[in-house]
Amino acid sequence: MPESPIPAARAATFAELPGLLASAPHRLLFLAGSVAVLLSMAWWAVELTWMRFGLGYWPQPSIAPAFGHAMLIQYGLFPLFMFGFLLTVFPRWLNQPALPRARYVPVAGGVFGGYVLANGGLLDLPWLLKLGFVVMLVGYLIGVYTLAAVLRAARARDDHARSCLLALSLGTLGLVAFLAYLFGAPDACAQLAIRIGTFGLLLPIFFTVTHRMLPFFSGNVARGYTVVRPRWSLPVVWVLLLAHLLLDWRGALGRLWLTDIPLALVFAWHALAWQPWKAMRPGLLAVLHLAFAWLPLAFALYAVQDVVYATSGHFMLGRAPLHAMAIGYFGSMLVAMVTRVTQGHSGRPLQMGAIPWSCFALLQLVVLLRIRAELGGDMYLWLVIAAYGWLLAFLPWVLRSAWIYLTPRVDGKPG
Template sequence: MLVRLAVVFAAAHRPLFLAGVLNFALLMIWWTVTLFDIYIWPIGIASGEGPASLLHAPVMLFLMVPSFFFGFLLTVFPRWIGYPDLDQQQYVPIGSAFIIASVVAWTALVGGNNNLLAIGLCIAGLGWLTALWHMIALLTAERRDGKGPTWHGWSAFAALCFGLAGLGFSVKFLLTLDAQAYQIASSLGTFGFLLPIFFTVAHRMIPFFAGNVVKDYVVWRPYWLLALLWVFLMAHLVMQICGYNDLQFVSAAALFTLTATMLWRWWPRQQAPGLFMVLIWGFAWAPIGFALIATVSFAEFAGFGFGLGKAPVHALYIGMAGSLVIAMVTRVTLGHSGRPLAMNRLSWLAFSGIQLSAIARIVAGVRGEHGHWFVLAGGVWILLVTPWTVRQARIYLTKRADGKAG
């Protein structure tokens, strides 16, 4: 047992990615069974202290997603700034917090206990705070040493602060069932946390990866682009929290233009390996999602009905975020386990499953949030993505294939 724990905590990404992939499978299994209970056949799983349909956003936004984010950022953040990797004393408490929080959350979800789920999120919050402490220490050291600033580092740090605030509002919702707290948490989690992190990492890493694998590739990642993304994400966040849904088409149209431009400039003009192309194809969901948001908002502004339910934001949640998780986690895991950098069958299966699940969720919105399509989206995810999560988990529980440390 001690040997296995030593392997899990041999590198910063291992415990956090382990928690992330387990949540990637187990939370979706719980959610799909819950949807089945609500829309197809009551089996009692959806009963609890509050509406079970409102629980999946907090656990996925503030438990599953940050596990992947911290697993990646704690690995690359020091390197971005030019400092040594974090040591075990720094990252073990963070990984441990997210693993413990996940176990508590699974118990709470199965038992329908909102208070216990709030405790689970608070445990994750402790790991979150610890990670922010180490990150700000690196950023201030950079300033003290007369280097930088590393704008990608500051951008990621700012987004993580928004995310921690969203986690706090989620805890308030779980303890009080305050609908306003739920709305603020979801808005902060989406437009202040999830999207800024993905855009920051994409802005930094996609051109870098492309420059290494695509012949004659011209790297394009201007800082003004990152700044504009923040401006319009914040504008969208404020409008959403303040209830100006009919004006969101302005910020959504701007974000569509920016992400579509990024996609066009980053798309390789020469042959590229599959491990890079999944990043591009996954990012393609970003302009699709913003186009849908802009369309719905403009229809509301113009005074005619055009309902898509929550399909537009799920194009971002499932389509973009899900695809990029598969792409980035596969790349980091292979590279840091001494394995060849190439998509394998299970990775392709999982990536395909995410695309099909996103399409099914959008169809559900088009059809008036039809519950059967919800269940189909979840079922496809479970069937096609779970084998990938099992393989990833096995890698985190075993030593590097090349015999090196880490």
């Protein structure tokens, strides 16, 4: 579909920028998240380069580098976008007035400010690392309190809002667990925090938002589309994910198939029930379905890994299933959903455009490269290639998105 003409955006003056950025939750937090997309992977790419090739001097974190990578991506990068989205849509889902800027600016300041400090702390500054996670925790507490207040004020029950709030509450507990580790608690606290980040925070929110929005968007656009949004699947997925989290944390890897096979089947059922063959146009709708396809595939890989381990004791595939989900589903859905929100809330046509398409396509290659790293050979070389591939994929998308967040809406409307 050819792109519709887009009115030229007027650059904001320096004096206008603070008010412009604070005019809507998504504008401020999506800009912060866009910075984090590059910052997190830039540090990790250099760290991997140091591991593989060596550098003259590169300061090492006071914690395991993998802990820093997992925590700041799971609790910093992705949640900046999640808070931006949820602080915007929670009032709409629950028929409440939009939040004033005094309620969401502190969330952005806490989560992003703490994220930046913690990234600095990875350069062999343990005191700054601790301070960063404390500030992030404050941002989470304000965000959870703000969203909980919206939910309490609403009369109608909303399962999607409750699910997202539960996930953010668990994420807050995960940050507490990691802070305990930073202040001397056992490694088990860090391991718990990382698993909560994946299976208690990110995956529940991504699936909950997909469960609500993907059928809605498809039904509004695709002809002959049947909206399928089963109420049973959210509680079922929650129970299975919490069981996976606890089994994994306690080292019961031989029993993970009990959760991962059902999860693979549930996600595959949704992928088919949401009829992607009816929703391949326009591109902004197609990418939502293509991104979700990675989730059942990731859990199919988990299931294969689990069964092989339970029957032979051989742990095959390594972190391939995790990154099929983290880069394939989380990363691709991030590009798809954030592009849609950014286009719509800036007064632009709901179209993908060349730069988002390029980012999405290159990201699919990055997933394959990251999976390839687990299949033998020079693992760290493949990890380095995948990390720089992420930066290459996202750089034009981030620059384009940042320009949109830093300029007024092209249709002249507020927000």
